[in-house]
Amino acid sequence: MAALAVRGLEKRYGRVTALGGVDLEVGEGELVGLLGPNGAGKSTLVKIVCGLTRATAGSATVCGAPAGSLAARGAIGYLAELFRFPGWYRADEVLELHQRLAASRGGAAERSELLDLVGLEDVGRKRVDDFSKGMQQRLGIAQALVGSPRLLLLDEPTSALDPAGRRTVRGVLEELRRRGIAVLLNSHLLSEVELVCDRVVILSGGQVAAAGTPDELAQARGVEIETGSGLRTFASAAREDAPRLVAELVAAGESIYGVRVLTTTLEEAYLEAVGGEGS
Numbered sequence: 001m002a003a004l005a006v007r008g009l010e011k012r013y014g015r016v017t018a019l020g021g022v023d024l025e026v027g028e029g030e031l032v033g034l035l036g037p038n039g040a041g042k043s044t045l046v047k048i049v050c051g052l053t054r055a056t057a058g059s060a061t062v063c064g065a066p067a068g069s070l071a072a073r074g075a076i077g078y079l080a081e082l083f084r085f086p087g088w089y090r091a092d093e094v095l096e097l098h099q100r101l102a103a104s105r106g107g108a109a110e111r112s113e114l115l116d117l118v119g120l121e122d123v124g125r126k127r128v129d130d131f132s133k134g135m136q137q138r139l140g141i142a143q144a145l146v147g148s149p150r151l152l153l154l155d156e157p158t159s160a161l162d163p164a165g166r167r168t169v170r171g172v173l174e175e176l177r178r179r180g181i182a183v184l185l186n187s188h189l190l191s192e193v194e195l196v197c198d199r200v201v202i203l204s205g206g207q208v209a210a211a212g213t214p215d216e217l218a219q220a221r222g223v224e225i226e227t228g229s230g231l232r233t234f235a236s237a238a239r240e241d242a243p244r245l246v247a248e249l250v251a252a253g254e255s256i257y258g259v260r261v262l263t264t265t266l267e268e269a270y271l272e273a274v275g276g277e278g279s
């Protein structure tokens with residue numbers, strides 16, 4: 001059963017259509033990146049899955065339970081896009097509060113395991129006010145993992161992180177994959193998404209503009225071969241064709257100095273899918 005199944009999901013805020021019929025699935029243990037320009041509907045989708053706002057039409061189910069139901073809420077962990085923990089709380093107390101809210105019985109062992117996972121093991125007794133933005137964001141991820149959710153919804157969890165912090169979060173996401181926890185990751189950081197996600201869904205104007213694995217989206221754009229008589233481009237060739245092309249050129253007496261498989265980056269595929277638009 002899918003960790004998250006979204007079918008024909010629509011959301012209108014008055015005259016604004018935030019989601020215009022979205023289908024999306026996150027398999028058990030799968031890490032799916034949700035991309036799209038500002039206002040594409042990413043946060044709206046996540047909020048519907050959490051039960052924070054209701055869909056106008058369509059459905060969303062979490063591990064088979066309707067979004068917003070007790071069973072669905074019990075199966076998710078959520079880090080909101082704009083969150084703030086009370087500044088006077090210690091990191092450990094933030095997690096304790098969320099353990100109570102999520103009725104987790106993990107106790108001190110769960111708290112220290114989670115702080116360890118996000119690299120905050122040494123600052124559990126520090127107050128949130130003394131945390132950098134990046135530390136708060138990592139604490140936010142630890143908070144979302146309280147109670148061992150089956151589906152984790154992260155709305156831009158790395159926006160405030162420096163490169164080292166992002167690497168820590170990538171490590172956390174890889175660890176979650178090993179543990180079989182499904183993740184829907186909202187992000188604008190395409191290179192990050194490309195590195196960690198099994199699959200990518202690109203929203204634009206409330207519709208799915210493109211979807212697939214990062215490799216599928218970054219399609220082949222031909223093969224370039226540097227020969228003694230100049231650069232030869234085989235526009236319709238794919239990676240698999242490279243050895244044959246080289247063999248043919250060598251057989252024809254050419255010297256080969258280099259071979260390059262041309263691909264679009266996820267960024268190019270993204271810009272193509274959303275029409276280069278942002279708002």
Ligand SMILES: Nc1ncnc2c1ncn2[C@@H]1O[C@H](COP(=O)(O)OP(=O)(O)OP(=O)(O)O)[C@@H](O)[C@H]1O
Nearest residue numbers: 013016017018036037038039040041042043044045
């Ligand atoms: N509570 C609301 N009331 C009215 N309109 C809303 C509300 N929440 C979102 N919208 C509108 O719905 C659309 C989708 O917004 P949403 O926040 O889901 O986008 P997003 O993809 O998360 O964007 P961003 O990348 O900026 O976070 C936007 O046009 C936004 O103005």
Ligand SMILES: [Mg+2]
Nearest residue numbers: 042043044081
């Ligand atoms: Mg958003």
